[in-house]
Amino acid sequence: xxxxxxxxxxxxxxxxxxxxxxxxxxxxxxxxxxxxxxxxxxxxxxxxxxxxxxxxxxxxxxxxxxxxxxxxxxxxxxxxxxxxxxxxxxxxxxxxxxxxxxxxxxxxxxxxxxxxxxxxxxxxxxxxxxxxxxxxxxxxxxxxxxxxxxxxxxxxxxxxxxxxxxxxxxxxxxxxxxxxxxxxxxxxxxxxxxxxxxxxxxxxxxxxxxxxxxxxxxxxxxxxxxxxxxxxxxxxxxxxxxxxxxxxxxxxxxxxxxxxxxxxxxxxxxxxxxx
Amino acid sequence: xxxxxxxxxxxxxxxxxxxxxxxxxxxxxxxxxxxxxxxxxxxxxxxxxxxxxxxxxxxxxxxxxxxxxxxxxxxxxxxxxxxxxxxxxxxxxxxxxxxxxxxxxxxxxxxxxxxxxxxxxxxxxxxxxxxxxxxxxxxxxxxxxxxxxxxxxxxxxxxxxxxxxxxxxxxxxxxxxxxxxxxxxxxxxxxxxxxxxxxxxxxxxxxxxxxxxxxxxxxxxxxxxxxxxxxxxxxxxxxxxxxxxxxxxxxxxxxxxxxxxxxxxxxxxxxxxxxxxxxxxxxxxxxxxxxxxxxxxxxxxxxxxxxxxxxxxxxxxxxxxxxxxxxxxxxxxxxxxxxxxxxxxxxxxxxxxxxxx
Numbered sequence: 001x002x003x004x005x006x007x008x009x010x011x012x013x014x015x016x017x018x019x020x021x022x023x024x025x026x027x028x029x030x031x032x033x034x035x036x037x038x039x040x041x042x043x044x045x046x047x048x049x050x051x052x053x054x055x056x057x058x059x060x061x062x063x064x065x066x067x068x069x070x071x072x073x074x075x076x077x078x079x080x081x082x083x084x085x086x087x088x089x090x091x092x093x094x095x096x097x098x099x100x101x102x103x104x105x106x107x108x109x110x111x112x113x114x115x116x117x118x119x120x121x122x123x124x125x126x127x128x129x130x131x132x133x134x135x136x137x138x139x140x141x142x143x144x145x146x147x148x149x150x151x152x153x154x155x156x157x158x159x160x161x162x163x164x165x166x167x168x169x170x171x172x173x174x175x176x177x178x179x180x181x182x183x184x185x186x187x188x189x190x191x192x193x194x195x196x197x198x199x200x201x202x203x204x205x206x207x208x209x210x211x212x213x214x215x216x217x218x219x220x221x222x223x224x225x226x227x228x229x230x231x232x233x234x235x236x237x238x239x240x241x242x243x244x245x246x247x248x249x250x251x252x253x254x255x256x257x258x259x260x261x262x263x264x265x266x267x268x269x270x271x272x273x274x275x
Numbered sequence: 276x277x278x279x280x281x282x283x284x285x286x287x288x289x290x291x292x293x294x295x296x297x298x299x300x301x302x303x304x305x306x307x308x309x310x311x312x313x314x315x316x317x318x319x320x321x322x323x324x325x326x327x328x329x330x331x332x333x334x335x336x337x338x339x340x341x342x343x344x345x346x347x348x349x350x351x352x353x354x355x356x357x358x359x360x361x362x363x364x365x366x367x368x369x370x371x372x373x374x375x376x377x378x379x380x381x382x383x384x385x386x387x388x389x390x391x392x393x394x395x396x397x398x399x400x401x402x403x404x405x406x407x408x409x410x411x412x413x414x415x416x417x418x419x420x421x422x423x424x425x426x427x428x429x430x431x432x433x434x435x436x437x438x439x440x441x442x443x444x445x446x447x448x449x450x451x452x453x454x455x456x457x458x459x460x461x462x463x464x465x466x467x468x469x470x471x472x473x474x475x476x477x478x479x480x481x482x483x484x485x486x487x488x489x490x491x492x493x494x495x496x497x498x499x500x501x502x503x504x505x506x507x508x509x510x511x512x513x514x515x516x517x518x519x520x521x522x523x524x525x526x527x528x529x530x531x532x533x534x535x536x537x538x539x540x541x542x543x544x545x546x547x548x549x550x551x552x553x554x555x556x557x558x559x560x561x562x563x564x565x566x567x568x569x570x571x572x573x574x575x576x577x578x579x580x581x582x583x584x585x586x587x588x589x590x591x592x593x594x595x596x597x598x599x600x601x602x603x604x605x606x607x608x609x610x611x612x613x614x615x616x617x618x619x620x621x622x623x624x625x626x627x628x629x630x631x632x
Contacts, residue, residue, distance in 0.1 A: 051452060051455055065458040069453060073452075077448070092458065
């Protein structure tokens with residue numbers, strides 16, 4: 001593990017919000033932190049960049065100059081133009097002259113913001129704002145790029161463009177940590193860390209997570225929710241059972257990544273209740 | 276309609292600051308207006324000098340005047356010095372012929388009250404009618420007194436309100452969090468954030484004084500350096516207050532509320548309108564906590580009375596103390612916002628920050 005968390009506990013006031021979280025973030029790879037609202041995704045990333053102290057465990061991060069971070073809120077200045085926002089970032093990270101204009105030019109092209117240079121940050125659409133914020137964080141070619149829910153509330157086209165930026169950064173050698181609520185985005189990652197109530201419910205490559213699905217998953221028809229451990233997929237229900245005893249009428253199904261993530265989350269909840 | 280009313284009350288109950296403003300503020304205003312906002316001035320500090328000092332002092336009616344010094348040995352120069360250093364507003368010089376009454380025109384309300392009281396005495400036929408000379412503001416012009424004070428008030432607005440809004444905007448937009456991760460030292464962010472407002476406020480101050488001089492013919496009798504020193508210290512206090520407000524406000528609305536609560540008492544209690552010396556003791560101590568009180572002393576002292584820095588060391592020194600205290604606290608709190616995790620990280624000795632290879 002080059003960067004990341006190992007066995008980290010973190011607290012907000014008296015509440016323990018992360019318990020024993022391990023999240024490796026390695027160069028040239030994308031680590032995706034996935035989980036529901038309040039699972040501890042943002043907290044995880046805040047500990048990683050140093051905004052929140054770990055109570056125990058190990059945090060490895062490069063020095064500030066080599067980190068790029070975009071918080072869940074916009075992360076840009078609404079009253080500055082696109083160009084001025086980039087200028088600020090460049091000055092802050094000590095970029096100047098030819099380096100800066102080459103990097104900025106490339107990023108403006110990649111983000112499609114070239115024509116919006118003179119527009120105010122606040123006047124951009126939500127998707128464009130996120131692209132600009134990610135662009136600003138990438139300007140100094142950081143060793144570690146940390147993005148807190150960059151695609152939440154963004155239209156599908158912009159989401160695809162944002163992921164292109166993220167993949168390109170990883171391809172260039174950056175270690176990337178991204179949080180998301182969209183399970184399908186986690187499937188693109190090299191490493192997925194699935195958080196549930198501040199704990200790691202599952203982690204590994206998407207293939208590993210798919211492989212390690214606990215219990216058995218089945219498919220069922222019907223209007224009513226068949227059991228408490230069931231969720232909707234399209235017009236059918238998925239049911240999950242930790243011991244493999246599916247309810248009557250359920251046919252076993254080969255799970256996809258989304259099923260695997262939901263099953264792992266349910267398994268984590270199930271373990272907690274069993275205690 | 277009931278749904279709206281109950282919802283509104285519920286929301287209001289959660290917003291403690293608004294409730295405080297609605298309940299506490301009227302009470303405070305009432306008390307302050309009752310005790311401080313007193314157009315009928317009393318306790319005007321007076322000195323009486325010259326051979327007939329004792330007799331003259333006994334003639335000055337209480338409680339309008341408060342005789343602070345009776346010195347038969349002293350003469351007119353000593354009386355003038357007392358007015359200049361601000362210890363007295365009225366000085367009676369006795370000697371051969373009609374007594375000379377000197378008044379400090381920069382204390383508008385006090386002088387008007389004193390004139391009225393002396394007029395009454397003359398009507399009663401108290402013997403020889405005195406000669407009255409009003410110093411520093413011969414025509415008792417309101418603008419001469421108000422412009423130096425208003426300059427301070429405007430600086431309070433910029434310093435406290437605009438600065439707090441600027442910092443809170445950063446917090447609300449989430450960029451403060453990002454700044455904490457960027458390679459800035461906390462000090463860079465704080466100075467970088469405050470310096471522009473300091474510069475704008477300084478320019479504003481010059482503009483106000485120049486307009487006051489050009490349009491209202493307010494004099495600038497004293498030393499610009501002394502004035503600049505007082506203004507700089509005062510600005511640091513108000514900027515510190517702005518940053519302090521921002522560190523306890525989550526959004527711009529809260530910041531405006533809080534800044535307003537800091538600005539309003541300064542309007543009423545600083546001596547801008549009502550003289551501090553005639554306020555009830557119960558509210559007067561508040562005046563001595565407010566930076567505007569001292570700035571007004573300095574600005575009126577320098578602009579109208581040409582007071583040298585040696586006579587102003589008291590307000591200047593107190594402003595310096597306030598500046599260190601307020602700005603220090605503000606910076607301390609702001610730093611905590613900027614690097615919340617860092618000190619504990621180091622103390623725990625667990626977090627590692629290896630240098631990138």
